[in-house]
Amino acid sequence: TAPCERCEGHGTVIEKPCPSCLGHGRVRVTRNVGVAVPAGVANNTRLRLANQGEVGENGGAAGDLYVDIRIKPDDMFTRDDDDLHCWIKVPMSWAVLGHEVEIDTFDGRQTLDIPAGSQPDDTVTLKNLGVTHLDDKNERGDLVAHVVVEIPKKLSDDERELIERFGEMHDTDAQHVVVKSRPSSGAKKGFFSKLKDALR
Template sequence: MASPDYYETLGVSKDASQDEIKKAYRKLSRKYHPDIAGPEFEDKFKEVNNAYDVLSDPDKRRMYDMGADPNNPNAGAQGFSGGFGDIFNDLFGAFGGGGASMGPIPRTQKGSDGKITMTVSLRTCVFGGTEQTQVSAYQVCPDCHGTGCECDTKPVTCPDCKGSGSVQRVTNTLLGQMMSTSPCPKCEGHGTVIEKPCGTCHGHGRVRSRRTISIKVPAGVDNDTCIRLNGQGSVGEGGGPAGDLYVYIRVVDDDNFTREGDDLHCWLRVPLTWAALGYKTSVDTLDGKKEIAIPAGSQTGSTIELKGLGSAQLRDSSKRGDLVIHIVVDTPTDLTPEQRKLLEKFAKQRKDASYTPELASEVKLPRTQGKGFFGRIKDALR
């Protein structure tokens, strides 16, 4: 069987750098991961992982470029496919030495890593917490406990290869008898045969199932923060050790607050009189109710900063950003006749009729990242 083209599998050239190989692997592993693309892409996902396993290791890559596949347990016996390795082994076979063998392939293999996305609230991002989520991954078969055999049975020694995992073939050539070594087709190189496979896992020692896990979310996480959980991925063939699970965070939009870095922002509508005369009130924050003082003469766009009431920093949860409150002055639209007269008297005393409006290319108000200030106000009030 010809060795697979690992460069073609990853879609890179044979002189690709390690960075190019790593970038191609990350893209394809996400594309074909069974939890994202579906269980039918599991074989393709394995091909991508096998290719990266070889090409990311300088020694394995050098061996592969010379014609031997490191992922083939009999690579040492087969040597370079179609090259001098076969001739060298065959010559030893011709003199009665026999072909070399790397031994049987273990049935127990390490499992693959998993990737999931978990949705959390802004409060969890700020303070941290423990969240529960469901994971679909391979688990040890509950009936055979990873052996792959029916209850009270065990794998038996392969009658064809006598447990070596490989068989030798003798052919007559002009140089005499040549001997070559290849994986045993009956036991697939394992050296043992499962005569009575487990009816639940069909001899694989693992089954795919969904389970609920608890994840400790550190304070300060944000969108696309990745949490690595050791040994929480899929169990390997034959009940082998599980891979790791990578949890990517997605933050739900909050109704009252937005986050920019470690700071939180919110918008507070206040009456015209509060803004003009000043006022003390309380607002709900993620830390509970807090008293604030609206300064006299506040305008739409004025801000009040509450130090240390923002999000915790991911690298140092003892440090927190600020809570920035943006003032939005609410202009009254339903004045009574008496209220209108009072405002007219107020305007007359201030001589507002003589006020000259001034044009400007833009309103010089604080801006937040992304949308303009008024755009954010519209979104918040919509």
């Protein structure tokens, strides 16, 4: 058995069908649908828009429209759950003496305080400037700035003399290097010793 070829199983035949829908009660059109993307949505999230899919035959209910979200990588920030991470390159003088810098965030320009004596890979955290929690719109993650100390590769004679004089006064306790399998909390090589090693 098979459905009737004329009535397609409906039991009735439309003698003069509509030229647009050919008696099916629906026509194919293209339309724009607004999608509300919630704050804090994660990559590969699928949103369901009820009754925004294709309409059923003969006045049947419309189906659902599913939207898959792909988050485009950002040039400035890297996302880790609800925290945002960025890397800030600062001159070595700023790392030694401390400095205030302004950075662009999704909440506008913010002042970031680089503490005096900052070491490479140190971080500075700006609270509640990260991604909004998906389940709680009143909570946000943090913005974590990683300090990248820029060490000059070339120095003038005067600059080298200043660095060497500073190293003699400051890094006398770091002249003897002890090799260990893992770093200890107390014995850090001085920053300017690292600088002198890089210049060599």
